[in-house]
Amino acid sequence: MVQKLDMLVETASQTGGPYVHIGCIPTFAGLEGIYPEDLGKRAIEDGAQGEVITITGAVYDGMGWALRDAMCESWQADAKGRFPGQEGADPKVNGFARFAADGESGEFTLRTVKPGRVAMRGGGFQAPHIALWIVARGINTGLQTRIYFEDEDNSGDPLLARIEQRQRAETLIAKKTGDGLYRFDIRLQGEGETVFLDM
Amino acid sequence: MTDLGPLIPRNRAAHPAAYDPDYKTSVTRSPNLPLLSMESTLTEETGPRFGHGLLGALDNNLILNWTKGAAPAIGERILMHGRVMDELGRPVPHTLVEIWQANAGGRYRHVKDGYLAPLDPNFGGCGRTITDESGYYQFLTIRPGAYPWPNRANDWRPMHIHLSVFGHSFGQRLITQLYFEGDPLIDHCPIAATVKSRSQLDRLVAPLDMAHARPLDFLAYRFDVVLRGRRQTMFENKLEGM
C-alpha cells in the first residue's frame, strides 16, 4: 500500500448536442428576451485600441460539409497582449465572444481587435493569436484550436514551432482577404485537418 | 497577477473519445490525427469572468424565467444543485454555470426540434447562475422528459440536463450532461455510452437528494462538477534553462 493521493477526476465531457445555442446564445436560438442579454455578444466595445478585424469562416466535417449547428467561443488578449483581468488591460476588450455557424450557410463571423503578442512564463513571446473552442452535435469533447495571422511574424511562436509537419501549421493561420478581413476555416477531419490542441 | 501555475494536463481517459461509431454524428466530426499536447500558456490559464450584474433575477429559475413569473412551467418541480470544484478539491467560486434542457414532454424550444410532444407555453429551457464563495450553485427547474432521436433505429435520450461550466481559465472549459438516478434509459444511450469508464459515467448521474427537497413543493437532485486544477509549485517561475 502507498499513501492516498487526494485528487479528484475531472467530470467527463458530453456533447453540447444540436441545441447548445439554447443554453449559450438563447437569442440566436429564438429565445429572445429570456435573459437581459446573451453573454459573449461582442469581443470588443467601441473604442477598443488596435486594429479592428473581421474573421469569417466555417467548420467542415470529414465529408467537406459545413456544420450548420456549430458554436464557437473565442478568447484573446488586447492589442498589447494583455488579457482582461490583467493589469493595464484595455477595458474595451472583452476578450471573450460566442458566435455560431449560420443555420443556412454554416458561415461564422468574429469581429474583434487583432491581439498583440503574449509573454511566456519562461520568457519569450507567443505570436498574436486567438484561442478557439468549438462544440457541436457529434463533438464529444469541445475542440481547442487557435487562430494565428498570416501577416504577423509567427517565426518565434513556440506552439507553431512544435508542429512537425510544416504544412499542418498552415491550418492555424488565418488568410488575409482584404483590409482588416481574414478567412479561417476549420476542418474537423481528413484532408487539411485542423491542428487541435491539448493544453 | 500571481502565477497560479500551468493547468494540470487533461486526463483524456476521463473523457469520451472523439470517434464513437454508436454515436453516428461523431464519425465525420472527429479528428483523425492526434491532438497537439503542450503545457498551458497564459491564453489557456486566463479566462472570461462574469459578474452578477449581467444576470437577471430569474435567470436560474427555469420554472418562471420564460414567462417572467406570470405562470409556472408544467412538470415535476426540482431543485438541481451542487458544487463546482477543481481536481484538487478546491471550490471554484464566482464561475458561470449555464444549463439547457427539454420540457417535461421531452421537447426543446428550437426550430429544428419537431418531436410530437408539444411545447409548454410557460417553459423556455435555459438557465444560468454564478457559483457563490464556496463554489455552490442552484437552479429551480422541471424534470425534462426523455425523447427519441435519429441515430440507430430506436434511440432515446434519457432524461438529461445539459450543463456548461467556465472555471477561471479558458482551458477549464467544459460542457457535460446531468442524468437522473434510476433512469433505465441511461444504459441504452449511445451518447452516455461515449463515456467508457463506468465510474466516470456514474458521476454524471445525479442522486435524488431528499434532504434538500422542499415538502409540498420540489424534489432535489445533487450534481457536483470537477474542473481541471492548476499545478502550483515553488519552482514554477524559474526561467528557461535554469
Ligand SMILES: [Fe+3]
Ligand atoms: Fe438534449
